[in-house]
Amino acid sequence: MESGEYNIEVEADGYVTKTETVTVGSDGATRKDFELEPVNAGTLSGSLVDENGDPVDSSSTRVDLDGDRSLMISPETNQEFEVDLQDDLWILEPEALGYEADREIVPVNEGETTELEVEMTSNDEGQVRIFIWVDEDDVPSTDITLENPTGDDYEISHTNGDAKLEVEVEEGSYIVEVQPDGYDTQVDAVEVEHGSSTTTNFSYT
Structure with missing residues (x-):
């Protein structure tokens, strides 16, 4: 890469995002170590089910969190998901082809696992x-x-x-x-x- 100053942003699940300025020399190479701080995290463990309590029969499913983060869910996992999140209230919006559901507000607490079963209604x-x-x-x-x-x-x-x-x-x-x-x-x-x-x-x- 060309020499100069670059802002490098590093993200990792369960850690605070960190941005630092890095200077690249004339040889086009440099090394920078990032030490990330863990967030006060808990775990959200959930599943998407139909009116009978069975995994939704959909080829395309995901869960949006606070409108800016999406978890893609595979039918091979029985429409289940698990993610580490910061200790906070989260707005969860499930989407599945062929189904509808209301968004939910879910609390995630530090060091705890919040279990959630989201019931979705078929729309044919x-x-x-x-x-x-x-x-x-x-x-x-x-x-x-x-x-x-x-x-x-x-x-x-x-x-x-x-x-x-x-x-x-x-x-x-x-x-x-x-x-x-x-x-x-x-x-x-x-x-x-x-x-x-x-x-x-x-x-x-």
């Missing part, structure tokens, strides 16, 4: 991931329709230029129609299951 939804590939840097404005012969239809105007769009819909069978400005309409059929994502690709390259 899954997700469609739509990828649109064109010979341009950005995807042009695109009209998207998801038609469900036995339920609600969804009409979307996709304008932010991204190639990927994620849409949460009720479980069921859908006909997906995609038409970017200046291109022909393409159609695909997808099956959406509760708590799961299905992917469909539309290529104009």
Whole structure:
């Protein structure tokens, strides 16, 4: 790296974040040791369950803490999580594809383990991931329709230029129609299951 002064910020779970200024010499190398102080930490141990007390059946789950920290949770861990947190009150917002739940305020005490079981309510939804590939840097404005012969239809105007769009819909069978400005309409059929994502690709390259 180039010589000069740099502010280095070091973060580690269970320790106070520390920032120090480091000077890099003309040889582009330097060494700096950081001694971190442990926070007054406790442990939050929790799980996400459905109305029957079983782990939520969802392919995408996470827990947001105070709106600025997210814990991604794997279905392979039975939707359980454990994290060391500073002694404080924490706002916990669980999110799981196909489920809903209210946020909770949870106390974490130094040297103790707070156990929490979060009950989530099924909303019968899954997700469609739509990828649109064109010979341009950005995807042009695109009209998207998801038609469900036995339920609600969804009409979307996709304008932010991204190639990927994620849409949460009720479980069921859908006909997906995609038409970017200046291109022909393409159609695909997808099956959406509760708590799961299905992917469909539309290529104009």
